[in-house]
Amino acid sequence: MRVKAKVILSGVLGLLLLTQACDNPNRLPDNVTYTEHIAPLMYKNCTGCHREGGGAHFNLVTYADAKKYGAASAFVMRERMMPPWPADPHYTEFVGQKVMSERDIRLVEKWVQDGMKEGPADKMPKLPDYPKGSLIGTPDLRIPVQPYLLPANSIDKFLLVKIPFELPADTYASVVEFMPGNGGVVHHVNGDMVKYDFDKKKTVYVGENIADMIEDSTIKIAFEKLGLPNDDGTYPTLQKSVVNYLPGTYGQRYPEGLGGYKLPRKGAFLLNDLHYGFTKDKAVWDSSYINIFFSKLPPNRPVQEFQLGTIGVSPVLPDLILQPNTVKNVYSKYTIPEDISVLTINPHMHLIGKSFKAYALKPDGDTIRLISIPKWDFNWQYFYTFKKLVKIPKGSTIVAEGVYDNTKNNMNNPFSPPRLVKDQNGSMRATDEMFQFIITYVPYKEGDENISLE
Ligand code: HEC
Numbered sequence: 001m002r003v004k005a006k007v008i009l010s011g012v013l014g015l016l017l018l019t020q021a022c023d024n025p026n027r028l029p030d031n032v033t034y035t036e037h038i039a040p041l042m043y044k045n046c047t048g049c050h051r052e053g054g055g056a057h058f059n060l061v062t063y064a065d066a067k068k069y070g071a072a073s074a075f076v077m078r079e080r081m082m083p084p085w086p087a088d089p090h091y092t093e094f095v096g097q098k099v100m101s102e103r104d105i106r107l108v109e110k111w112v113q114d115g116m117k118e119g120p121a122d123k124m125p126k127l128p129d130y131p132k133g134s135l136i137g138t139p140d141l142r143i144p145v146q147p148y149l150l151p152a153n154s155i156d157k158f159l160l161v162k163i164p165f166e167l168p169a170d171t172y173a174s175v176v177e178f179m180p181g182n183g184g185v186v187h188h189v190n191g192d193m194v195k196y197d198f199d200k201k202k203t204v205y206v207g208e209n210i211a212d213m214i215e216d217s218t219i220k221i222a223f224e225k226l227g228l229p230n231d232d233g234t235y236p237t238l239q240k241s242v243v244n245y246l247p248g249t250y251g252q253r254y255p256e257g258l259g260g261y262k263l264p265r266k267g268a269f270l271l272n273d274l275h276y277g278f279t280k281d282k283a284v285w286d287s288s289y290i291n292i293f294f295s296k297l298p299p300n301r302p303v304q305e306f307q308l309g310t311i312g313v314s315p316v317l318p319d320l321i322l323q324p325n326t327v328k329n330v331y332s333k334y335t336i337p338e339d340i341s342v343l344t345i346n347p348h349m350h351l352i353g354k355s356f357k358a359y360a361l362k363p364d365g366d367t368i369r370l371i372s373i374p375k376w377d378f379n380w381q382y383f384y385t386f387k388k389l390v391k392i393p394k395g396s397t398i399v400a401e402g403v404y405d406n407t408k409n410n411m412n413n414p415f416s417p418p419r420l421v422k423d424q425n426g427s428m429r430a431t432d433e434m435f436q437f438i439i440t441y442v443p444y445k446e447g448d449e450n451i452s453l454e
Contacts, residue, residue, distance in 0.1 A: 355375065362396045
């Protein structure tokens, strides 16, 4: 009910504003120019990534840039490929969503059709200040990731990377932020934290720091190469999803009292994985690093997580065996045993994925929408953060549905002609498949629905 009221209210407000502003808001200016119309729109929607060190491989900062990529830009905006935001904003909204208005897209199209005029220099906006070193503040501790030389003409690399640390005492952190050294090649990061019992590991600085997910064929071999086990061969605890990165995303800072981590005296961040895109002509170095923001308070409501699907709490049904030249629907569902407040969700599939949808069915029959991704995009797998905590009551069934397209119509199909592709027990190779829906949450408390995460 509340949602509806809000929509109506904002509709009325919108109308009021429009009638005040001009007679027809959808009318485009006769003379669309770069400095007056296009630069402001690109600085708002594109240069977060399309600038030096921003993560994309070309810039959209100057008139010359914009002109060079004008037609391509109009195309990718119209197709809603850029800015990348695969989730359907009409189904659910999230923090930081990147969705352009229809009018802005038409502006760019008109600009291109009319010959991409530059416009008056005094209308040119200033490029936003993009912070260096951290996107969220001044970190208390910075730990370098071992520099990596990405060979020329390489294929995409999926690495397991260990970033060990030893601290003088147990410490609390509010956020752990990954900063790419070379934004042009670092594609994405999912990272966990390894926590050692102090006397079970003499030193964390043993073993290699980097393993190759493909060459070091199994996780077990890779973990041993990285020297992760305790001295007696047993395994330390792993805290999942402590640090994640995708171009254009920020380390998530939650309101006071929510989230945060206890950092052990001996530990390591385990990037699991760090995905590098390929480079063409020359080998390039990457020296990324991790920023830690300490917190005085212990995490009194630590964020927890579970996942549906592959190696999760509920199986993929029917199994994830994708015969060549077929389209297959799968699902996974799980009934939650307690009231939870959801913070973020992360749908995960690989290259054969076509679409994804998730929702919760409440015991009273109502549906809570979680996410719909009509066109799956392997490259943009965000941890989507809800604007406010979403309560899902005990006894609700969370349902995740996926469609896989293992035909030649799927442009991302890694095999031509298509081959049998399946779930290999959670293998993260992009050419094997996975179906996962990861949920981060805290146990529900009265009033959580009003906590904003923006
Ligand atoms: C969140 C980061 C991000 C934002 C925001 C973003 N881009 Fe991109 N863009 C990329 C990356 C990275 C690529 C490289 C292709 C890939 O990995 O998907 C790319 C590729 C492109 C391409 C080339 C497509 C191709 O087929 O090679 C165009 C054109 C483009 N972007 C235009 C834009 C425009 C215009 C905007 C703003 C309306 C924008 N992008 C916003 C990250 C971004």
